[in-house]
Amino acid sequence: MLTNRGIMLRTMGTRTKDATGYMFISPWLIGFVVLTAGPFVASIYFSFTRYDVVSPPVWVGLANYKRLLGQDPLFWGALWVTVKYALVAVPLGIAAGVGLALLLNLQIGGISIYRTVFYLPSIVPTVATSVVFVWLLNPQIGLVNGVLRWLGIIGPAWLQDTKWAFWSLVLMSLWGVGGSMIIYLAGLKDIPVSLYEAAMIDGAGTIHKTRHITLPMLSPVIFFNLVMGLIHAFQYFTQAYIMTQGGPEHSTNFYALYLFNRAWRYGDMGYASAMAWVLFLLVMVGTGAVFSTHRRWVHYGQ
Amino acid sequence: MDSSQNTPRPGRWRRCAALAASLLLITMLLAVLAVPGPAVRQYPQRIPVRLWHMWTAEWKVVVDRIVQRFNESQDRYELIALSVPSASADSKFLLAVAGGDPPDVMAQWNQVIPKWAESGLIVPLDELMTPAEREAFERDAYPIARKIGTYKGRPYGITTGLNTWACYYLPQHLREAGLDPDHFPDTLEELVAWGDKLHRFDRHGNLVRLGFMPEWFTMYAPVFGKGFYDEATGAVTIDTLENLRALTFLVDCRRKLGFENVVRFRSGLSTGFAAEWPFISGAYSITLDGQWRVEQLARYAPNLEYRTAPLPPPQGGRSRAGWSNGNFMIIPRGAAQPAGAFEFIKFWSGLANPQRAAEFYTWGGWLPLRRAIADAPVYRQYVRKHPPFQTFVDLLPSENLQPTPPVPYQVYLWDRIGQIDDSAMRGTLTPAEALRTLREDIELEQAQRRALGYAD
Numbered sequence: 001m002l003t004n005r006g007i008m009l010r011t012m013g014t015r016t017k018d019a020t021g022y023m024f025i026s027p028w029l030i031g032f033v034v035l036t037a038g039p040f041v042a043s044i045y046f047s048f049t050r051y052d053v054v055s056p057p058v059w060v061g062l063a064n065y066k067r068l069l070g071q072d073p074l075f076w077g078a079l080w081v082t083v084k085y086a087l088v089a090v091p092l093g094i095a096a097g098v099g100l101a102l103l104l105n106l107q108i109g110g111i112s113i114y115r116t117v118f119y120l121p122s123i124v125p126t127v128a129t130s131v132v133f134v135w136l137l138n139p140q141i142g143l144v145n146g147v148l149r150w151l152g153i154i155g156p157a158w159l160q161d162t163k164w165a166f167w168s169l170v171l172m173s174l175w176g177v178g179g180s181m182i183i184y185l186a187g188l189k190d191i192p193v194s195l196y197e198a199a200m201i202d203g204a205g206t207i208h209k210t211r212h213i214t215l216p217m218l219s220p221v222i223f224f225n226l227v228m229g230l231i232h233a234f235q236y237f238t239q240a241y242i243m244t245q246g247g248p249e250h251s252t253n254f255y256a257l258y259l260f261n262r263a264w265r266y267g268d269m270g271y272a273s274a275m276a277w278v279l280f281l282l283v284m285v286g287t288g289a290v291f292s293t294h295r296r297w298v299h300y301g302q
Numbered sequence: 303m304d305s306s307q308n309t310p311r312p313g314r315w316r317r318c319a320a321l322a323a324s325l326l327l328i329t330m331l332l333a334v335l336a337v338p339g340p341a342v343r344q345y346p347q348r349i350p351v352r353l354w355h356m357w358t359a360e361w362k363v364v365v366d367r368i369v370q371r372f373n374e375s376q377d378r379y380e381l382i383a384l385s386v387p388s389a390s391a392d393s394k395f396l397l398a399v400a401g402g403d404p405p406d407v408m409a410q411w412n413q414v415i416p417k418w419a420e421s422g423l424i425v426p427l428d429e430l431m432t433p434a435e436r437e438a439f440e441r442d443a444y445p446i447a448r449k450i451g452t453y454k455g456r457p458y459g460i461t462t463g464l465n466t467w468a469c470y471y472l473p474q475h476l477r478e479a480g481l482d483p484d485h486f487p488d489t490l491e492e493l494v495a496w497g498d499k500l501h502r503f504d505r506h507g508n509l510v511r512l513g514f515m516p517e518w519f520t521m522y523a524p525v526f527g528k529g530f531y532d533e534a535t536g537a538v539t540i541d542t543l544e545n546l547r548a549l550t551f552l553v554d555c556r557r558k559l560g561f562e563n564v565v566r567f568r569s570g571l572s573t574g575f576a577a578e579w580p581f582i583s584g585a586y587s588i589t590l591d592g593q594w595r596v597e598q599l600a601r602y603a604p605n606l607e608y609r610t611a612p613l614p615p616p617q618g619g620r621s622r623a624g625w626s627n628g629n630f631m632i633i634p635r636g637a638a639q640p641a642g643a644f645e646f647i648k649f650w651s652g653l654a655n656p657q658r659a660a661e662f663y664t665w666g667g668w669l670p671l672r673r674a675i676a677d678a679p680v681y682r683q684y685v686r687k688h689p690p691f692q693t694f695v696d697l698l699p700s701e702n703l704q705p706t707p708p709v710p711y712q713v714y715l716w717d718r719i720g721q722i723d724d725s726a727m728r729g730t731l732t733p734a735e736a737l738r739t740l741r742e743d744i745e746l747e748q749a750q751r752r753a754l755g756y757a758d
Contacts, residue, residue: 050754054423140570
């Protein structure tokens with residue numbers, strides 16, 4: 001039986017342990033509070049103000065939100081470009097990632113080299129990739145149009161063509177598919193071989209095995225990549241900032257790019273904060289919608 | 303034989319790893335220490351004045367020379383210059399002011415004066431000027447220099463280098479096309495006709511040489527009329543007959559060549575910086591560009607035969623007109639040494655001593671703030687050495703040069719003008735639709751600003 005003194009010593013010991021733990025995580029904790037949580041909360045207030053960083057914020061009520069939702073055509077344009085990108089690039093990235101993982105899961109000679117080669121582009125910094133793609137997609141001297149010309153096709157002006165600029169960025173997004181491919185590959189390795197053996201005994205072919213074993217067993221990984229892909233799509237910025245600056249004719253004016261311009265180019269921090277909160281809610285709703293469907297198609301192997 | 307003799311002991315590996323890590327750490331530390339630190343102050347007994355600027359490479363060398371001259375001329379202040387990356391300079395400046403530790407003076411070329419003046423971020427310089435200096439500035443500064451630096455009647459920026467645009471042309475191309483380089487066109491219409499004779503296409507109809515093609519609505523709007531701003535009323539003017547005429551003219555010229563043909567032609571050219579300017583390789587016969595090309599051509603293509611001429615006006619248009627900008631100095635609110643900062647501004651710009659400052663302008667190939675500098679012997683000598691430069695100097699007294707309208711939403715207006723210009727060129731919008739869209743958009747922006755409590 002513990003005495004009061006014993007309980008006290010144990011409590012003190014636990015507290016010391018807790019304090020030590022907090023001390024160890026304090027660099028991250030302080031950084032999170034000061035650099036993430038603080039600005040996150042402050043931006044709620046700023047979204048109801050007129051604010052330019054230098055002058056004190058002036059309360060304007062719902063004016064920023066009213067303007068955002070009812071009187072800013074660029075906002076709706078930027079939102080549509082972003083939603084369109086999420087609807088196209090995310091499923092395309094998943095399909096390409098899963099397809100590539102299935103191919104790289106084959107037991108053939110030199111497979112490790114193939115895996116490395118396909119994974120490598122995903123570790124190249126986005127800025128470097130963007131600059132390289134500006135050259136690749138150059139209408140006159142770019143490699144892509146050079147190859148097309150060799151095939152007898154006159155390629156489009158890509159980033160300088162209103163109809164093609166958006167699709168150029170979608171095409172470019174496939175360049176980094178190696179990142180998700182490696183996760184799919186790990187997921188494929190986790191699928192028990194016994195399932196395929198049983199299917200084979202039942203006479204299932206490759207298509208049946210893929211449809212009824214591989215994809216269902218891979219669905220938790222697909223779900224994870226879908227959620228992350230959706231969030232990243234709504235935050236799409238760097239490539240558009242470097243390669244097109246939102247043009248031509250707003251065809252690549254992504255939400256995050258417009259938000260950045262409003263904040264730092266036009267000095268309209270209050271409005272940009274309101275935009276950030278609308279974006280946050282959109283991401284929450286989008287992610288919530290995906291989560292609400294997961295019971296129907298995500299299998300956890302039970 | 304004991305196999306353990308061949309197996310390295312874990313302890314040895316750990317020691318090796320620790321040694322390697324220590325060596326790496328020491329190397330990194332030495333590398334950090336080897337990086338040169340901030341320059342040691344040359345005059346520690348003087349009051350420090352901190353300058354932020356955005357020049358790099360060869361331009362930074364010029365700035366450093368001017369700073370050195372200033373410091374040599376002083377016994378009270380020491381100017382300490384810092385080159386800030388241009389891409390983030392504005393945001394750094396904003397945050398520095400918000401954080402209460404701004405530089406004392408900043409050299410700028412971005413469109414910041416109206417917005418920053420409205421926010422109270424920068425100091426109206428008449429607070430630091432003596433009445434005589436203010437009077438001299440108003441009297442002597444070129445009209446465009448005053449327009450660039452002024453917001454609501456008060457000077458916030460003093461220019462240390464103006465930019466004007468004029469036609470560069472290759473006489474050899476003109477002669478080959480049967481045109482007389484000694485009689486440059488008097489009207490824009492005639493110049494465009496010359497351009498048509500100078501274009502060259504390959505057998506597929508692809509453009510391989512651009513004779514001359516007017517483009518850039520911002521530049522041409524003042525040439526056709528009042529441009530985008532009525533100085534008398536302070537109103538932004540967009541949907542005017544003159545602007546419609548200008549945009550229609552530009553669209554028609556572009557349509558003749560084909561929008562995509564020009565895009566493809568341009569994308570195959572080099573970036574245009576310094577020695578890579580396509581004019582040097584003959585990709586353009588006549589092109590509109592700024593005065594800094596004169597210095598670059600002297601340096602990188604000294605044997606190129608070329609000439610310059612002012613952009614001729616269209617029939618019924620305005621001569622020696624166009625858009626203009628420049629480098630200017632501002633002083634942030636909260637600067638520790640505004641007096642020292644203004645002393646430096648006067649020194650470099652030539653407000654204090656035009657004869658002395660004239661030399662600085664020649665170092666950078668810059669256009670001066672006032673006529674007294676342009677008339678200084680050292681500046682005259684520079685122009686004599688580079689005769690094509692004279693065209694740009696001659697433009698300076700013109701009242702028809704316009705900066706971007708000095709309104710607090712200047713950057714937004716600038717962006718939107720560029721966007722509707724692009725849409726009109728592509729044929730997505732007719733010139734009339736483009737101007738109507740722009741007007742409606744700007745009116746909306748103005749209304750929303752008023753709703754937020756801004757004065758304009």
